[in-house]
Amino acid sequence: MSSAPSNIPETKMLPGGPASPSASVPQSAPTTLEVLPARTPARQLHELPKDELKTLAEEFGLDPSRLQSPQHLVAALHERRQLIASMDREALLDIIKWARRPVPLNASKEQLAQEIVRIRSMRFDGLSQRGLVALAKLRSISVIENDAVPILVKKLRKQEGFFARLNRRRRSMLGTLVSNIIGEDEKSSDYQFLPPQDADAEAPKATPPRPATIKEEIEESGLFGGIAGRIKKSADTYVNQKLDEIEARIDRKLDEIDRRLGEWRDKEIANRIRILKITLWASVIVGVVSLLYSYIVHLISLWRS
Amino acid sequence: MPDIDFFAFFRFWLATIVTIYASVITLQSFRSWYFWLAGNDKYSSLLRRYLLVHGLRLRFKTFWGDVLICGLLCIAFFIIWHAQIVLNDANDTLKSSKTDTTHVQRAVQHS
Numbered sequence: 001m002s003s004a005p006s007n008i009p010e011t012k013m014l015p016g017g018p019a020s021p022s023a024s025v026p027q028s029a030p031t032t033l034e035v036l037p038a039r040t041p042a043r044q045l046h047e048l049p050k051d052e053l054k055t056l057a058e059e060f061g062l063d064p065s066r067l068q069s070p071q072h073l074v075a076a077l078h079e080r081r082q083l084i085a086s087m088d089r090e091a092l093l094d095i096i097k098w099a100r101r102p103v104p105l106n107a108s109k110e111q112l113a114q115e116i117v118r119i120r121s122m123r124f125d126g127l128s129q130r131g132l133v134a135l136a137k138l139r140s141i142s143v144i145e146n147d148a149v150p151i152l153v154k155k156l157r158k159q160e161g162f163f164a165r166l167n168r169r170r171r172s173m174l175g176t177l178v179s180n181i182i183g184e185d186e187k188s189s190d191y192q193f194l195p196p197q198d199a200d201a202e203a204p205k206a207t208p209p210r211p212a213t214i215k216e217e218i219e220e221s222g223l224f225g226g227i228a229g230r231i232k233k234s235a236d237t238y239v240n241q242k243l244d245e246i247e248a249r250i251d252r253k254l255d256e257i258d259r260r261l262g263e264w265r266d267k268e269i270a271n272r273i274r275i276l277k278i279t280l281w282a283s284v285i286v287g288v289v290s291l292l293y294s295y296i297v298h299l300i301s302l303w304r305s
Numbered sequence: 306m307p308d309i310d311f312f313a314f315f316r317f318w319l320a321t322i323v324t325i326y327a328s329v330i331t332l333q334s335f336r337s338w339y340f341w342l343a344g345n346d347k348y349s350s351l352l353r354r355y356l357l358v359h360g361l362r363l364r365f366k367t368f369w370g371d372v373l374i375c376g377l378l379c380i381a382f383f384i385i386w387h388a389q390i391v392l393n394d395a396n397d398t399l400k401s402s403k404t405d406t407t408h409v410q411r412a413v414q415h416s
Contacts, residue, residue: 261359266363269368270368273371273372277374280375280382281378284378286316287389288385290316290389291385291388294392298396301400305399
């Protein structure tokens with residue numbers, strides 16, 4: 001997951017309804033006001049240096065090369081945030097499910113949008129109409145809410161550009177080739193969200209979503225990028241698995257040490273009490289013998305007198 | 306001739322020496338434990354807490370029989386001690402009455 005922007009709470013001032021002329025929400029859609037925790041922003045947008053503004057703009061799917069001055073960047077970011085705040089959350093979740101991105105169910109709209117702007121896929125099969133509208137808006141395409149699916153797809157494809165499309169086709173072919181060589185099967189499973197953020201540890205954990213196939217990865221990131229990503233994922237999985245095993249082994253060892261210490265403690269205390277008991281028995285026996293001796297002496301003196 | 310009870314003599318000195326020895330050993334042990342656990346470093350603090358946790362996790366049911374027997378033996382020991390004191394008092398009274406009777410008889414003979 002990407003890290004949260006430095007000044008998220010700005011969006012809490014914005015209503016859930018339509019905010020910009022290009023992003024009108026249908027009247028029938030229920031307006032949900034998101035309650036965000038009251039936090040004071042660390043820094044305002046205009047206080048940020050230019051390079052941080054550019055990074056933030058990229059995170060929100062804006063092209064910083066087209067926005068030269070910091071004022072333009074701030075204005076564009078503000079407008080983008082208004083746009084995201086006015087979007088339907090369900091539409092954003094539709095895109096996340098369609099792209100199978102690992103996102104918790106309770107992620108904020110901004111987090112969802114930041115994840116969506118990283119999606120480069122141009123295969124729109126399975127994406128709902130509202131999802132297509134939201135995706136088009138986040139890719140800075142002018143669309144109308146009631147646009148039909150084919151029109152939306154056409155606009156999205158048109159925005160890609162000739163050379164980009166050509167490159168994608170080339171990568172797709174390469175991906176198919178590599179996928180055939182490797183022999184990867186494309187079994188699909190239902191999408192599942194990541195566990196909610198700040199959730200209890202006892203909450204049932206959802207399984208992570210199906211990872212993208214090698215073909216899809218090569219199509220999105222290129223041959224080397226896709227293969228490198230796949231190797232990195234495999235290495236990460238292996239390292240995580242090994243770390244889990246080591247952690248489990250350490251836990252078992254600690255439990256064993258604790259159990260042995262407990263046993264040693266019980267045995268030690270039992271021994272000490274046994275020694276104390278033997279000492280007390282000896283003291284009592286000696287005391288009784290002494291008392292008997294004194295009694296006999298007393299009887300003798302009585303008899304003599 | 307002084308009336309010395311050798312058994313009482315042996316018993317008194319044995320009890321005294323053994324009590325002093327056991328007290329010194331116990332106090333030495335407490336002192337060394339105290340200095341070992343009183344450290345300010347994080348490991349000593351960790352050890353203190355660990356010992357506390359182990360103390361809290363101690364299962365009394367495992368030792369309750371032996372502890373009960375120890376308590377009863379302590380009570381029996383103090384009862385025997387008290388009986389010994391009572392018997393000694395009786396002996397002293399008997400001796401003093403015997404001495405008084407002898408004195409009276411001598412006084413009567415002189416008169």
